[in-house]
Structures are given as C-alpha cells and as structure tokens.
Amino acid sequence: MQGHGEVSPGFEEFTQTMIAGFEHSAVEAAAVRELRAEIEEFHYEYCAVLDRADVERWPEFFTEDAVYRITARENADAGLLVGLVYAEGRAMLRDRAFAIARTQMFAPRYMLHLVSNVRVLSATEAETRAVSNYILLQTLVDGPTTIHQAGRYYDRFRRVDGRLLLAERQCVYDTVIIANDLVYPV
Amino acid sequence: MYSAQTVIHQPGTMPKETAEPELKWPAEGLTVIPDWIYTSEEIYRREVERIFHGRTWNFVALECEIPNPGDYKRSFVGPTPVVVSRDTDGSIHVFENRCVHRGAEFCRAQRGNATEFVCPYHQWSYDLKGNLQGIPFKRGVKKEGGMPPDFRNEDHGLRKLTVITHRGVVFASFATDVEPLAEYLGPEVMEDFEATFDGRKLKLLGYYRNELPGNWKLYHENLKDPYHATLLHSYLVSFGLMVAGNKSIMLADSTGRHGTMGSAKPDDVSASVDDAAKKEMRAFRDDMTLADPSFLNFVREFKSPWSVTMQTIWPNLIVQREMNTLGIRHIVPNGPHSMIMIWVMFGFEGDTEEMTRHRLKQGNLMGPSGFLGLEDNEAIKFVQEGVRRSPTDHGILKLGGDSEGTSTTLISESAIRAMYRHYREVMEL
Numbered sequence: 001m002q003g004h005g006e007v008s009p010g011f012e013e014f015t016q017t018m019i020a021g022f023e024h025s026a027v028e029a030a031a032v033r034e035l036r037a038e039i040e041e042f043h044y045e046y047c048a049v050l051d052r053a054d055v056e057r058w059p060e061f062f063t064e065d066a067v068y069r070i071t072a073r074e075n076a077d078a079g080l081l082v083g084l085v086y087a088e089g090r091a092m093l094r095d096r097a098f099a100i101a102r103t104q105m106f107a108p109r110y111m112l113h114l115v116s117n118v119r120v121l122s123a124t125e126a127e128t129r130a131v132s133n134y135i136l137l138q139t140l141v142d143g144p145t146t147i148h149q150a151g152r153y154y155d156r157f158r159r160v161d162g163r164l165l166l167a168e169r170q171c172v173y174d175t176v177i178i179a180n181d182l183v184y185p186v
Numbered sequence: 187m188y189s190a191q192t193v194i195h196q197p198g199t200m201p202k203e204t205a206e207p208e209l210k211w212p213a214e215g216l217t218v219i220p221d222w223i224y225t226s227e228e229i230y231r232r233e234v235e236r237i238f239h240g241r242t243w244n245f246v247a248l249e250c251e252i253p254n255p256g257d258y259k260r261s262f263v264g265p266t267p268v269v270v271s272r273d274t275d276g277s278i279h280v281f282e283n284r285c286v287h288r289g290a291e292f293c294r295a296q297r298g299n300a301t302e303f304v305c306p307y308h309q310w311s312y313d314l315k316g317n318l319q320g321i322p323f324k325r326g327v328k329k330e331g332g333m334p335p336d337f338r339n340e341d342h343g344l345r346k347l348t349v350i351t352h353r354g355v356v357f358a359s360f361a362t363d364v365e366p367l368a369e370y371l372g373p374e375v376m377e378d379f380e381a382t383f384d385g386r387k388l389k390l391l392g393y394y395r396n397e398l399p400g401n402w403k404l405y406h407e408n409l410k411d412p413y414h415a416t417l418l419h420s421y422l423v424s425f426g427l428m429v430a431g432n433k434s435i436m437l438a439d440s441t442g443r444h445g446t447m448g449s450a451k452p453d454d455v456s457a458s459v460d461d462a463a464k465k466e467m468r469a470f471r472d473d474m475t476l477a478d479p480s481f482l483n484f485v486r487e488f489k490s491p492w493s494v495t496m497q498t499i500w501p502n503l504i505v506q507r508e509m510n511t512l513g514i515r516h517i518v519p520n521g522p523h524s525m526i527m528i529w530v531m532f533g534f535e536g537d538t539e540e541m542t543r544h545r546l547k548q549g550n551l552m553g554p555s556g557f558l559g560l561e562d563n564e565a566i567k568f569v570q571e572g573v574r575r576s577p578t579d580h581g582i583l584k585l586g587g588d589s590e591g592t593s594t595t596l597i598s599e600s601a602i603r604a605m606y607r608h609y610r611e612v613m614e615l
Binding site for chain 1: 188191192193194195296297390391392393394395396397398399418420421424476477478481526531542543546547549550553554555557559560561563564565567568
C-alpha cells in the first residue's frame with residue numbers, strides 16, 4: 001500500500017475479520033485470567049491518556065502497522081467498510097493526533113471512558129484477540145455530562161518488547177446518531 | 187450532546203424563540219439576514235409546507251442502497267418519514283411511512299428486504315409499491331364486524347410520492363408537477379452533478395449519522411460560503427486543497443437555490459502561498475507536515491476542472507466530491523434549531539482494492555470526525571447558539587457587496603444572497 005510498508009492484516013482478512021472473526025475459541029482458564037488482567041491494565045492506561053486529552057501520546061498504544069477504525073454498528077453488521085475514523089498505520093494516527101491537538105477548531109470538552117466486560121476471545125503465541133464494552137462520556141461547557149457513545153472495542157493485541165500493543169482496534173458504537181461530532185479518538 | 191440536552195438556555199426558552207417576530211425582511215435587503223429565519227416556529231412550518239413538501243426534488247436514496255428487488259430503506263422528505271422500496275420489476279417507489287389505518291410508522295429497520303410491508307399494529311399489508319393488499323378480518327367474523335362493504339383497498343394505499351432517478355440517485359416529491367431534473371438543476375449544476383455521478387455504478391461504503399444543532403439552512407450557507415473554507419479549515423489551507431488564490435468557483439444556478447463550490451488543487455501539493463495571504467489566514471500553518479501524506483493524494487478520475495466540488499442541491503442534498511472521497515449528505519430538518527445529517531459514502535463498482543482503501547482513508551477529511559467536517563459542525567452549532575441566545579436580531583452578508591449569483595472569488599457571499607432571493611420568493615417574505 002501507499003507509503004508506509006505492509007499493512008497487517010491483509011485487506012481481505014481485514015474486511016472478513018470486521019467483527020466476524022472475533023469468535024470465541026477455547027483458551028485455558030488460567031491464561032484467560034492472566035491475559036484479562038493485562039488487557040484491563042492496557043485499557044486503563046489507554047483511557048487515562050485520552051481522558052486527560054493527551055492525544056499526542058495515543059498513537060504509542062499501537063503497532064507501527066496497526067489499523068484503527070471507529071464505525072457505527074450498522075456498518076459493521078452490514079460489512080460496510082467506512083469509518084468515522086479509518087486509519088492504516090500508526091503514521092495516520094500520529095497525523096490525526098497532531099491535528100486534534102494543534103490545529104482543529106472545536107469547543108472545549110472533557111471526555112471520560114469507562115471500559116468493562118473484557119472478554120479474551122483467542123490467544124496464540126502471536127496475538128490475543130479480545131472484545132470489551134466501552135461507555136464514552138462527554139461534558140461540554142454549557143451542558144450536562146452525556147453518554148456520547150456506547151460501544152465495543154474489537155482488539156487484536158501483539159506483544160512487542162514484552163508489552164501489549166494494538167495491531168487492530170475497531171470501535172463499534174451502538175449510538176446511532178452522533179451528537180454533532182466526535183472530536184477525540186475513542 | 188443532543189440539542190435537547192442543553193442545560194443553559196434550552197431550545198424554546200429564549201425570548202426570540204417564544205415571541206413570534208413580525209416576519210418582515212429588513213429594508214436593507216439581502217445584505218442583512220434576520221435571525222428569525224433560523225429561530226421561528228412559524229417559519230419552520232412554512233418551510234416544510236412550501237419547500238420540502240412543495241415543488242422540489244428531495245434526495246431519498248442512492249440506488250446502490252437498495253440494489254435488489256424487495257430492498258427497502260427508511261428515509262425522509264424534509265422531516266417526513268418515507269419508505270424507499272424496490273419492487274420485483276426493479277422500479278423504485280417512495281411512500282409515507284404511515285399506515286393508512288391508524289397512522290403507525292410501520293417500517294422500523296433502517297434497511298432490509300421484504301416481500302411486503304405489514305403494519306405490526308393490526309397487520310394491514312402493503313405491496314412493494316405501497317398499495318393496500320390485505321386487511322385481517324375485512325369481512326368480520328361470523329358475518330359480524332369488519333369493514334363496510336364499500337371499502338375498496340385500491341382507494342386506500344399508502345400516500346405515494348413522485349419519484350425520479352438519475353445516475354443512481356433517487357429523488358422524490360410530494361408535488362406532482364415539479365419540472366424534470368435537468369430543468370430543476372439547470373445546465374451548470376447538472377454538469378457538475380454528472381461529473382461526480384459519471385455513469386459508473388455506485389458502490390455503497392457506509393453511513394454516518396449525526397444531529398447537528400443548527401438550522402438546516404446554515405448547512406447550505408456553509409457550502410455557499412467559500413470564504414470560511416480558507417479561514418476555518420487549516421487542513422485545506424495548509425495542504426493547498428483550497429487556498430485563497432487557487433483556481434476556484436462558487437457557482438449558483440439561475441434560480442439561486444442550487445450551487446457548486448469548486449476548487450482546483452494545484453499539481454504542486456505544497457502550494458506556494460504568498461506571505462500577504464498567509465497573514466490573513468490564521469489557520470495557515472507553516473509547521474504542519476504529515477507523517478503519512480498519501481491519504482491526500484488525488485487520483486484524477488473525473489472529467490472536471492475541479493478536484494473538489496461541494497454541491498448544494500435544494501433543498502436537502504449535498505454532493506461531496508472531495509478529491510476521491512465521495513458521499514452525499516442528506517439533510518433532515520428537525521425543527522428550527524436542529525437537523526439530522528445522514529451521510530451515505532460511496533465509491534464505484536470496479537474500484538480496485540487499493541482505490542477503495544484510498545477513498546476510506548481520505549474519508550478522514552469529512553464526516554462527524556473529519557478534519558473539515560467536525561469544524562463545520564462546531565461552527566454551525568456556534569451560529570445557532572448565537573442567534574438563539576442574543577437579543578441582537580440580524581447578521582451581515584456584505585462580502586462582495588450586494589452581488590447575487592456565481593462568483594469567481596472565494597471572498598464573496600453572493601451565492602448565499604442568491605439562495606435567499608429564491609427563498610424569499612417561495613416563502614413570500
């Protein structure tokens with residue numbers, strides 16, 4: 001593809017694994033508990049960065065060849081590929097982070113993530129797949145705190161230098177109609 | 187946050203909203219826009235009746251959303267829910283999403299495939315053209331009850347709209363006497379329309395949906411206002427996509443209601459912007475470089491001098507051709523203070539895998555999280571809050587003097603004035 005080396009997984013695999021592909025397969029119970037604890041730790045650090053609007057550190061949670069997408073459940077269910085955010089490669093995440101942190105115009109806001117129901121779906125030497133629920137809360141200057149999105153993270157983790165990183169994160173939200181816009185990553 | 191969730195100054199609580207103003211356009215004419223066109227309930231009612239339900243072609247669907255017999259889609263004409271359905275003979279039909287019996291909005295799924303529509307309340311059934319098929323117990327039970335003998339199903343079908351399609355785009359109207367589309371759009375707007383819908387079969391890529399807490403006309407204004415593009419959007423400016431001085435046009439059709447904002451991206455991506463222009467544009471960032479600039483590549487696939495066209499097609503359609511990211515925006519007015527925006531993103535059958543991925547990546551420019559899209563949504567929200575909450579009662583529209591119609595400079599509001607010329611005629615204001 002263009003500019004930034006090989007993207008993994010291949011496009012075909014990517015389109016096929018959109019949500020389908022995150023099936024549950026047998027993982028040994030002790031391994032699940034250990035991985036879940038590690039993934040929860042990952043989520044908490046990831047959300048802490050976004051919740052303090054330190055968006056330029058956000059790409060550090062991804063592998064160099066990561067894919068990231070935020071999309072409505074209606075798209076995911078129908079196998080439609082579009083994303084509110086659609087990025088192939090950490091470079092695109094860096095560009096988005098830079099733009100939001102330094103150039104984009106939007107009203108000030110606080111974001112707060114709550115992540116739970118972490119399910120380890122499969123685990124191999126190479127990667128771990130998991131799905132987790134998230135609630136994204138938004139607070140604007142003149143408004144109440146509102147549920148901006150209710151959704152799920154479909155994640156593929158790879159271990160790089162002993163640390164879990166996202167090779168793929170798809171944020172699939174139930175919230176059919178977005179309240180105006182979605183500024184920060186999820 | 188939806189507009190209904192506003193804590194301070196909830197919609198409907200400001201004096202400008204509750205006291206109906208005298209609907210008299212300011213004496214200055216089109217260089218002054220009275221706030222009540224954005225806030226008045228009476229104006230909104232009149233708009234629905236005369237514009238959305240009047241002699242206009244309203245976007246309802248792309249054919250690629252309902253490719254097969256029996257496919258259907260929930261849609262809207264103005265704020266009114268309709269169903270767009272493809273019959274077994276391939277023809278497309280649009281009818282009210284309202285059972286003739288007790289008024290239930292019977293079609294609940296966004297999209298689907300059906301052999302008939304059945305109202306869940308009393309199971310009255312309709313065919314794919316909207317004709318009333320069956321009424322349970324029509325003749326009663328044991329000769330008691332039932333419909334009167336003179337009740338004829340054929341007299342009680344769903345209310346049907348007039349339908350036309352052009353190059354895969356489906357329009358509908360409550361009126362039966364709207365001029366043909368070519369005449370409705372005029373030759374110049376049609377030329378740009380057919381540059382985007384160039385005859386290739388469309389391929390659906392997906393949807394975005396958002397509530398935009400602003401009056402629906404503000405979206406038309408935004409895309410007839412090339413002035414903001416070079417000032418608000420640092421992305422356009424920094425990467426030479428649209429810079430004051432680029433070859434560009436703000437076209438208005440002869441009626442003033444439709445328009446095309448067009449701009450030609452120079453071949454040199456790092457457009458040389460002269461220092462005088464840089465100073466005027468706060469959004470200009472010399473230090474802005476992309477780690478992955480490939481998503482801004484422009485694959486020249488259209489027969490058009492413009493790399494970007496944003497078309498405003500009266501009253502509810504925006505056609506986005508931003509280089510290679512393509513989409514329509516379907517405006518659903520939602521009272522004076524709000525609109526729902528339904529984005530249908532598409533490519534073409536025959537796109538290579540690489541081209542599809544390119545369109546998806548370039549899609550980061552637009553939509554409710556797009557680098558341009560989110561800034562427009564924010565700005566429109568700010569305008570609605572300003573006109574709703576302040577006692578000041580008008581805005582200024584004087585860029586380019588009092589000219590109306592097509593402009594070749596970006597620093598003009600003449601296309602907005604042309605739109606309001608048309609609007610005042612239809613609305614009798």
